[in-house]
Amino acid sequence: MPIKPAVIGLDISDTAIRLAVIERAGKKAILKSYNDKKLSAGEIVNGEIKDAKKAVAAIKDLVSGAKGSKIKTDRIVSVLPEPKTYVKVITVPQTDKDNMDETIRSEMVNHIPYSIEEVYYDWQLVHGGKQEKKIEVLIGVAPKKIVDDYTKLIEDANLIPLALEVEAAALTRGIFFQSQAEQTPSIVIDFGASRTGLFVYDESLVQLTISLPISGDAITKTIADTLKIDSTKAEEAKIVCGLDEKKCKGALRKVLHDNIELLAAKIKDAQDFYANNYDHAHAISQVILTGGGSNFLNIDNVLKEKLNINVKIAALKDNIVVPKALPEHKIQSFNTAIGLSLRGNA
Template identity: 30%
Template structure:
C-alpha cells in the first residue's frame, strides 16, 4: 500500500503576526506558490502563548484568504511552535536502536530541561556524529510545554485546519538558512524580531542549541523616540529610512547603540558557551566563522557592518532562498529578498513539509 503525504502550507505564528507560505515541487526545482503576512492585534499571542485561540483562528482564516499567488485549497498545515517557550539542545545517549530512543528520552529529558517528560510535546532527531569513533549517540531534542501546544492545536482546529507537523521555530529557521543542512564551520544565526532576538548555533549537520535575547526592533524604535523626542511612528520611519548611517543621522545611531551593544554582548556570551563545550563528538567545534542575520529587523541599514565590528566576526544577511531557488533562476519570486528575511522560519517550515513528500 502506498502512503501519500498531502500537500500542506506553512504557518508561522508569532506575538505580532501570522505568516503563510506554500512551496511546490516542479521537477527538480521549487517554487513559492502562495504567501501572506498579517499583523495581529496586541495581546492575542503573548510570549509565544496563544491567549485567545478562537480569535487567532479568525485571523488565520483571514490570512489564508489574503494570500498572494495561488489560492490555498488544502486544509493541511505545518505550524511553528514558539522558540521562547521551547527547549532545544543536543543530548548524549548510550548506543541503542532508533526505536528505543523515544523510550529512553522519557527518562533522560528531565535531566536537561526544567519540565517533567509528561508535561512537554517532544520532537527529536538523531544527529549524524562528526566524530565517527564516538562512543555515544547524540539526539537533537525540541521540547515545548503541552499547554502551549494545546492552544496551538485548538486554534488550528477552530480554523478548520489539520496539523501535519508542529516544529519549534529555530529548527525551521536553520533548515531555511543553512545550505544543504551542512555548515563546515560553526555558524551563529541572529533572528531579529519585533520584541526579541533568537540566537541559534549551527555546526556540522545539526542545530546545537538556541537562546533568546529579549531585545528586538521595537526597542530600537523606542530608543530613537525617547532620545529624539518624536512619536513612535516618526521614530520607525527614521529607523527605516536612515538606519545606522552616521552621516545621515548620527543621533539615530547613538540611540540604537546601547540596544545593539547588549545584543552583541549576549551573542558573545552564547558563542563563548558553545566553545567551552568543545571538543564535541557530534559537530565541528572550531571558532564561529560567520553570523547570519534574518528576521524583520534584519532590514536595518548598516546592521551587518555594526555587528561585524562589535563581534569581530563577519556578519551578513542570511539568504532564505538558498535551499529553494537553484541557478539559473526560472522565475523571480513575488516575495522580495528584503521581505523574505522575515519569512525565514515560514519558508523553512514549508521546506520541511516537502521533505515529507516521497
C-alpha cells in the same frame, strides 16, 4: 518534472502571523503564495494563545487573502513558539536500540523545566557509534498544553496540521535551503518584533537556542523616545538611516550604542559557551541576520567590526524564487514560514 504537493507554512508570533506556500519541482523552489497579518494585543502572549476566537479568525483571513496564487490546500505545518520550546544536544550512555528512548527520557529531565509527563519530545542521534560509551543526541521538547492548543487552533481554522515544528529548525531550513553555506558553523540571529532568537547551527543541525533581551519593538521605542518622533517614523529611520554614520548624521548609531554593544556581547558569549561546552563544536565562522530587524541599514557591517567575524544578511532570494510583488524589506520576515512549507513538501 513532477511538482510536489504544496503545503502551507504558518509562522505565529505574539504580534503577527505569516504564511508561505512553496512549490517545488526538482531542486527548484518557488514562493507561490504569501501573506502576513498583525495580531491585536492579547491574542497571543509569550507564545500562549489567550484569545483563540480572534486568532482563528485571523488565520482564516490570512489564508483566504493570500497574495500570489490562490491557496488550494488545507494541509499545514505550523511553528511552535520559541520561548516555550527547548532544543539542546545532550550526552547519554550508549545502550541498545530497545532501551534508547528510556535512556534519553531519564537524562532529559535534567535539562528541561518540566516533568516528562508534561511534554512531547523528539530526538535524533548526533554523535556516537556502537563502540562508544557515550553518545550525543539532539532533543526537541515542547509542553503538551502548547502543542495541543496550537493543534486545536489550526483545526478550528479548518486546516489539517501535518506537523508542528520548533522555530529554530524551520528558520534554518529556510535560510540554508540548497545553500553551500549549510556546512558552515554559524550563529543565526532572528530579529523579531517582540523577541530575538540566537541559534547555533553546526553540522547541519541546530545545536543550541538562546532568547536575547532585545526586540524590534523595543529598539523602535528607544528611537522614538530619544528622538521624539512617532513609531512610524522610527521604523522608517531604521531602514533609511540605520547604523550608517553618514546617514542622518549618525543619530541612530549614537542612540542605539548600548543595544548594539549588548547584542555583540551576547553573540560572543554564545560563541564561548558553545566552544567550551560541546565536545564536537566547530569554531563559528559566520553570523547570519534574519527577521524584520535585519533590515536595519548597516547592522551587518557594524557587528562585523565588533565581532571580527563574517556577518551577513540571510540571502533568501539566492535559493528561492520570490515574487517581485513581495517588498524587499518584508522578505526576511517570511524565512520561518518558508522553512515550514519546505518541510511539508520535502
